[in-house]
Amino acid sequence: MPTVTMTVNGKQVSADIDPRTLLADFIRVNLDLTGTHIGCDTSQCGACTILVNGDAVKSCTMLAVQADGAEVTTIEGLAENGEMHPMQAAFKEHHGLQCGFCTPGMVMSAIDLVKRHPNPDEATIREELDGNICRCTGYHNIVKAVKAAADATGG
Amino acid sequence: MAEYCRPAELGEALDLLAGGGWRILAGGTDLYPANAARDRLPGAVLDITGLDGLDGIGKQDGFWRIGAATRWSSLIGADLPPAFDGLKQAAAQIGAVQVQNMATIGGNLCNASPAADGVPVLLGLDARIEMASARGYREMPLAEFITGVRRTALAPDEIVTAVRIPDPGPAARSHFLKLGTRSYLVISIAMVHVMLIADPPGRVADARIAIGACSPVACRLSALERELIGHPFDTSLADRVREEHFAPLSPIDDVRATAAYRLEAAREMTRRAIAAIVAGGGRR
Numbered sequence: 483m484p485t486v487t488m489t490v491n492g493k494q495v496s497a498d499i500d501p502r503t504l505l506a507d508f509i510r511v512n513l514d515l516t517g518t519h520i521g522c523d524t525s526q527c528g529a530c531t532i533l534v535n536g537d538a539v540k541s542c543t544m545l546a547v548q549a550d551g552a553e554v555t556t557i558e559g560l561a562e563n564g565e566m567h568p569m570q571a572a573f574k575e576h577h578g579l580q581c582g583f584c585t586p587g588m589v590m591s592a593i594d595l596v597k598r599h600p601n602p603d604e605a606t607i608r609e610e611l612d613g614n615i616c617r618c619t620g621y622h623n624i625v626k627a628v629k630a631a632a633d634a635t636g637g
Numbered sequence: 638m639a640e641y642c643r644p645a646e647l648g649e650a651l652d653l654l655a656g657g658g659w660r661i662l663a664g665g666t667d668l669y670p671a672n673a674a675r676d677r678l679p680g681a682v683l684d685i686t687g688l689d690g691l692d693g694i695g696k697q698d699g700f701w702r703i704g705a706a707t708r709w710s711s712l713i714g715a716d717l718p719p720a721f722d723g724l725k726q727a728a729a730q731i732g733a734v735q736v737q738n739m740a741t742i743g744g745n746l747c748n749a750s751p752a753a754d755g756v757p758v759l760l761g762l763d764a765r766i767e768m769a770s771a772r773g774y775r776e777m778p779l780a781e782f783i784t785g786v787r788r789t790a791l792a793p794d795e796i797v798t799a800v801r802i803p804d805p806g807p808a809a810r811s812h813f814l815k816l817g818t819r820s821y822l823v824i825s826i827a828m829v830h831v832m833l834i835a836d837p838p839g840r841v842a843d844a845r846i847a848i849g850a851c852s853p854v855a856c857r858l859s860a861l862e863r864e865l866i867g868h869p870f871d872t873s874l875a876d877r878v879r880e881e882h883f884a885p886l887s888p889i890d891d892v893r894a895t896a897a898y899r900l901e902a903a904r905e906m907t908r909r910a911i912a913a914i915v916a917g918g919g920r921r
Contacts, residue, residue: 484641501640501641501682502641504669524669525666525669525732525735525736526822528733528735531735537710537738538734538735538738539735539738539739540735540736540739542669543664543665543666543669543735543736543739544665544669544739545641545662545665545682545684547641547643547684548643548662548665548684548686550643591734591735594734595734609821610734612733612734612820612821612822613732613733613734613735613736613821613822614733615822
């Protein structure tokens with residue numbers, strides 16, 4: 483079995499794994515970081531979105547071995563010293579969730595979005611979140627939260 | 638999946654392929670959904686995303702060269718002349734951001750789906766496909782590379798290394814339109830890519846029209862291209878589009894749309910794409 487080594491939320495992890503292990507499963511099962519959700523398993527819903535070397539990807543569309551040597555950030559890695567990331571705080575403040583299942587993926591995608599569009603308008607936010615599906619259809623507050631986080635981080 | 642290998646050198650990858658039995662993996666966005674049940678993931682996987690020099694965009698000897706492992710998100714952000722606007726529009730509509738961050742231009746072509754958004758664009762840009770194997774390099778037009786539904790001319794021991802596009806020049810303008818059942822994250826019902834070049838007196842000097850998802854392999858509408866050349870580059874241009882120009886298409890009825898709807902959509906989108914280029918002014 484190949485050995486995979488990567489940095490997850492700032493910490494180096496290493497494991498011998500079956501090469502067909504999906505990155506989403508590696509994160510959830512091997513690392514016990516269950517904040518990354520698996521919704522559809524077919525790269526559509528976006529619940530499993532994480533950052534790999536800073537870019538948003540769907541972790542069900544990537545093998546863990548492909549992330550060998552990469553910097554991975556999951557929802558668990560956003561808070562610093564017990565303080566929520568501004569995007570998390572904005573989702574809380576604006577209630578950008580209903581059942582919460584899509585939320586980790588939404589937050590990770592939103593961080594990638596604000597990185598590329600520091601001052602996004604509503605249309606840009608809606609367009610850029612096209613890879614994340616909220617089955618509760620709670621998009622309105624999600625969009626508000628992303629806008630607020632972008633404003634708060636000096637966009 | 639018995640084995641996984643991610644070489645850094647092209648020569649190593651080609652030697653492995655020469656031994657046979659490998660499935661090439663690039664962005665993985667087609668491979669995993671197609672094998673969604675984990676136990677159906679293919680046998681031995683050769684990951685080419687670690688290969689040196691397989692991604693990136695450059696220009697040399699009158700050709701634009703896009704490395705096969707170049708991700709769609711890199712293309713969207715690339716500094717390219719307006720002839721590539723249609724390519725960027727297509728790139729921005731492939732999957733969603735997370736997919737664009739993984740999926741590669743070479744993978745889109747090798748997967749050879751009739752609904753591949755990159756194919757009509759690259760047909761319209763007269764793209765050539767560069768391939769390598771332990772036997773050496775070869776190159777062929779994209780129109781010959783894709784031979785059918787999910788079939789290509791790529792030999793089992795070959796890797797697509799680059800897409801090469803003859804420089805369309807600074808006057809070329811392009812536009813891409815895609816129709817799906819929703820605006821985002823859907824498989825296309827029909828796509829159209831139009832590239833037009835207007836000469837200084839204001840006539841069409843060159844026209845290239847390609848339609849996707851309406852035939853087993855996306856195709857160019859050469860009769861329509863001939864029709865447009867020489868006509869004034871003005872708002873009347875879109876009116877030159879007629880039903881008989883779409884004879885090369887053979888759309889199917891499926892869960893997404895009927896054949897008749899696809900045909901009508903292709904016609905209307907072609908008119909709109911031509912009108913959009915004319916409205917944009919043609920020359921900067």
